[in-house]
Amino acid sequence: MLDIKRLRNNPDEIKIGLKNKGVNIDIENILNIDNNLRLLENQTDELKHKRNVVSKEISFKKKNKEDASNAISDMQKVSKTIKTNDVKIQEYKNSINKSLLNIPNTPHTSTPIGKSEKDNVVIKEVGEKKNFNFSIKDHLELAENNSLIDFKRGAKIAGSGFPLYTGEGAKLERSIINYMLDLHTTKHGYTEIIPPFMANVNSTTTTGQLPKFGEDMYYVNEDELYLVPTAEVPVTNIHQNEILDVKELPKKYTAYSACFRREAGSYGKDTRGLQRLHQFNKVELVQFAHPKKSYEVLENIVNNAETILKNLKLPYRIIELCTGDLSFASTKCFDIELWSPATEKWLEVSSCSNFEDFQARRGNIKFRENNKVDFVHTLNGSGVATPRLMIAILENYQKEDGSIEIPEVLIPYFGKKEIQKIK
RNA sequence: GGAGAGGUGGCCGAGUCGGCUGAAGGCGGUUGCCUGCUAAGCAAUUGUACGGGUUUAAGCCUGUACCCCGGGUUCGAAUCCCGGCCUCUCCGCCA
Numbered sequence: 001m002l003d004i005k006r007l008r009n010n011p012d013e014i015k016i017g018l019k020n021k022g023v024n025i026d027i028e029n030i031l032n033i034d035n036n037l038r039l040l041e042n043q044t045d046e047l048k049h050k051r052n053v054v055s056k057e058i059s060f061k062k063k064n065k066e067d068a069s070n071a072i073s074d075m076q077k078v079s080k081t082i083k084t085n086d087v088k089i090q091e092y093k094n095s096i097n098k099s100l101l102n103i104p105n106t107p108h109t110s111t112p113i114g115k116s117e118k119d120n121v122v123i124k125e126v127g128e129k130k131n132f133n134f135s136i137k138d139h140l141e142l143a144e145n146n147s148l149i150d151f152k153r154g155a156k157i158a159g160s161g162f163p164l165y166t167g168e169g170a171k172l173e174r175s176i177i178n179y180m181l182d183l184h185t186t187k188h189g190y191t192e193i194i195p196p197f198m199a200n201v202n203s204t205t206t207t208g209q210l211p212k213f214g215e216d217m218y219y220v221n222e223d224e225l226y227l228v229p230t231a232e233v234p235v236t237n238i239h240q241n242e243i244l245d246v247k248e249l250p251k252k253y254t255a256y257s258a259c260f261r262r263e264a265g266s267y268g269k270d271t272r273g274l275q276r277l278h279q280f281n282k283v284e285l286v287q288f289a290h291p292k293k294s295y296e297v298l299e300n301i302v303n304n305a306e307t308i309l310k311n312l313k314l315p316y317r318i319i320e321l322c323t324g325d326l327s328f329a330s331t332k333c334f335d336i337e338l339w340s341p342a343t344e345k346w347l348e349v350s351s352c353s354n355f356e357d358f359q360a361r362r363g364n365i366k367f368r369e370n371n372k373v374d375f376v377h378t379l380n381g382s383g384v385a386t387p388r389l390m391i392a393i394l395e396n397y398q399k400e401d402g403s404i405e406i407p408e409v410l411i412p413y414f415g416k417k418e419i420q421k422i423k
Numbered sequence: 424g425g426a427g428a429g430g431u432g433g434c435c436g437a438g439u440c441g442g443c444u445g446a447a448g449g450c451g452g453u454u455g456c457c458u459g460c461u462a463a464g465c466a467a468u469u470g471u472a473c474g475g476g477u478u479u480a481a482g483c484c485u486g487u488a489c490c491c492c493g494g495g496u497u498c499g500a501a502u503c504c505c506g507g508c509c510u511c512u513c514c515g516c517c518a
Contacts, residue, residue, distance in 0.1 A: 041474065045487045052487090055499040059442040068498080075498035243433090243471085366471095371453085373471075 001100050001361040004034060017106025020113050020323035030099045037092035044085040051078050101211055105358040107323040108295075108331040114322025120335075121322065126306075127315035129339055134400040138342035139391040140273040143169065145402055145423045148394075151273065161263065161271070161278035163387075168419050172393075172406075173281065175413035176386050177256050180283040180308055184383055188304045190254035190285060195234030197257055198225040203237040206363030208329035208355075218260050231257035231284035232380045239288060239365045244376065246369035250297055251288040254383065256281065274387035275347070282385040286378070288365065291357065294377035295332070298354045301381040302334045305350045308384055312407045314392050315339040317346060329355045336384065338392040347388040352381030 007014060011027050018025055054071055061068040107113075112121050143149040148169025154162045165173050184190040204210045204226050209217060218227040228234055235255050244251065259282050270276050285304055289297040302318065309316045321333040330353035337346035357375035360366070367376045397405040402421030406414050 038474065041487085045474070048487060051498075056443070058498055062442085072498045079498070371469090 001358060002103055002105070003357075003361065004030075004096065004100065007031060008034065014106055018104070020107055020111075021104055021326060022115065022324045023104060025099075025103055030096055033092050033095055033099075037089060037096065040085055040089055040092070044082060044089065047078055047082050047085070051075055051082065054078075098211075101205065101362070104328045105326075105331055105355065107326055108354070108356075111326065111332050112320060112322045113324075115324040117321075117325045119322040120325055121320045123318040123320055123334065125315075125317040126310065127313065127339075129315050130341060130396060132341065136342055136395065136398060137402075138273075139340075139394045142394045142398055142402075142404060143273070145421055146404060146419050147422050148172065148419070149274070159278070161276070163274060163277060163279075168414075168416075172410070172414060172419070173386060173390065175410050176389060176393075177281055177283060178413050179410055180383060181254060181256055183308065183311070184254040184283070184285065184304060188252075188254075188307075190252040190304075193231075193235055193238070193253050193255040195228070195231055195238075195255050195257060197228050197234075197260075198223075199228050199233045199237070200225055203233055203240065203363075206240060206359055206365075207233045207236050208327075208359060208362070209233065212328065215264055216262055218262060227260035228257060229261050230259050230282065230382075231255040232286060235284060235286040236359055236365075236378055236380070237363055239376075240363040242365060243373060244288065244365075244367040246290065246367050249288060249290045249367060249376065250293065253286045254283060255286070256283050259385075274391050277387055280385060280387045283383050284380060285352075285383040286380045288367075289377045289379060290367070290369075291374065291377050294354050294356060294379060297377075297379050298332065298334070298352060301379055301383075302336070302352045305336055305352060305381050305383040309336065309338065309349075309389075311409045312389075312393065314389075314396055314407075316349075327351075327353065329353070329358050331356050331358070334381075338388060340388075340391055340395055342395045347391060349384040349388045349392075350382040352379070354379045 002014065007027060008031065011031065015027060054075055058068045058071050058075070061071070112119065114120065137145070140151075143151075146169075147167055148165065150164040150166050151160075154160075154164035157164065181192055185192050198220070201210060201224060204214075204217070209226070209229060214226075217229050219225070220227070226233075234257070235253050238253065239251070259280050261278060263276060263278060274280075285301050287297050287301060306316070306318065316336055316338050319335050319337065321335060326333055333351060333353040335348050336350035336352070338349050339345075340347050355378050357377055359378045360375035365376050365378065366373050393407060394404055397407060399405060399418075404419040406417055406419065411417055
């Protein structure tokens with residue numbers, strides 16, 4: 001949520017930011033309502049002040065057995081006015097709040113300006129794309145031949161987009177998750193969390209899924225709960241309505257969660273195999289940072305995520321999203337993409353973003369420094385999502401005989417050096 | 424799911440038959456004094472949000488609101504009434 005004071009004082013700056021993000025929002029209208037609100041609030045505060053004073057006088061009079069009926073009937077009128085004013089004030093506030101919740105964050109000044117993903121900037125490419133001297137298979141065929149994932153039965157159980165990992169496929173998936181969690185906790189200083197996989201309206205509003213993107217989530221009507229689309233939702237809300245001590249910052253959490261996404265409207269787009277799923281596994285990194293340090297923290301998160309891919313010896317690249325491709329809540333964002341040799345495409349496995357105080361305002365997450373209280377900056381990044389990582393491992397580590405080599409760092413977790421071809 | 428108890432400031436904990444309680448008391452924190460150092464002691468200070476005023480600014484002054492949340496009664500509610508949420512205890516069910 002944007003700061004209403006920023007809206008009052010620098011409306012032009014915000015208009016430019018929103019324009020760069022490709023959205024058009026009537027800020028003047030909000031400012032008008034804000035003006036009316038403050039006017040009425042001032043008047044009403046004065047009435048309330050009067051009521052407080054006179055009520056005390058009434059109390060004294062009654063104690064002294066004096067007549068207070070005039071004052072009381074006066075105050076009856078005042079109270080009536082206060083009541084109607086309060087209703088109006090609440091309407092103004094609701095209206096402003098509703099508008100603010102629907103305004104996206106504005107990009108950081110360093111974010112490259114652009115309209116769509118075509119304008120994203122490649123920051124660097126790391127590792128070499130392997131040259132295979134045999135005809136390679138794609139991850140679907142490999143998963144099938146080695147009995148790692150049973151898409152058909154997954155679909156039978158829940159529908160398409162719900163993969164059924166089987167045997168060594170399940171074990172490899174688990175190995176990947178464990179390896180990532182261990183790296184982040186032992187080498188990168190994160191505290192591990194296992195969060196609820198469902199979240200309420202409040203929590204999903206903090207992170208920005210609600211009110212605009214409710215359609216993207218699975219919703220359990222009876223209990224008014226959303227299945228988490230990412231661990232970012234529960235983990236960011238750990239400190240909802242809290243004031244942290246500045247000494248605690250940055251607070252670093254890593255969490256595994258299953259992620260559930262309806263992916264409404266994306267049918268037929270890169271949906272083969274593991275590319276786009278309704279349920280997938282992800283290890284998430286979340287940090288609560290001092291506002292002055294948050295851009296350093298962003299680099300730190302990118303670095304932590306990157307280390308996974310480096311250690312797995314997979315070719316990857318980092319791109320910076322342009323203003324037009326930035327998500328609703330973020331000011332700056334780096335994606336990490338893995339190379340899929342079979343499809344000759346880059347696959348996004350991580351998205352690392354700074355939200356500055358956007359989520360902190362919605363979730364009321366603050367810190368105290370020298371007796372002053374201010375909103376923290378929240379950041380997160382995938383570290384990383386498993387399905388496309390699985391694609392990259394299977395495809396990049398395949399051998400001519402159809403077996404799949406296990407990346408060195410995963411061997412202690414997987415317990416074997418390779419997966420033998422079965423079919 | 425059934426029965427009962429309860430939700431007060433960073434924490435503990437008082438709050439009378441509604442009025443002078445933003446909230447006693449204690450702990451903790453901060454600052455000052457004291458002290459050879461530490462401990463102890465003494466004193467002061469110590470919530471948040473949103474307005475208004477003032478200052479170059481840190482700040483200061485001032486108003487309103489907040490004692491789980493939302494309504495209601497009343498001139499006036501932490502205190503009374505209704506609804507919700509959460510916690511605890513017992514019973515039931517269950518991985």
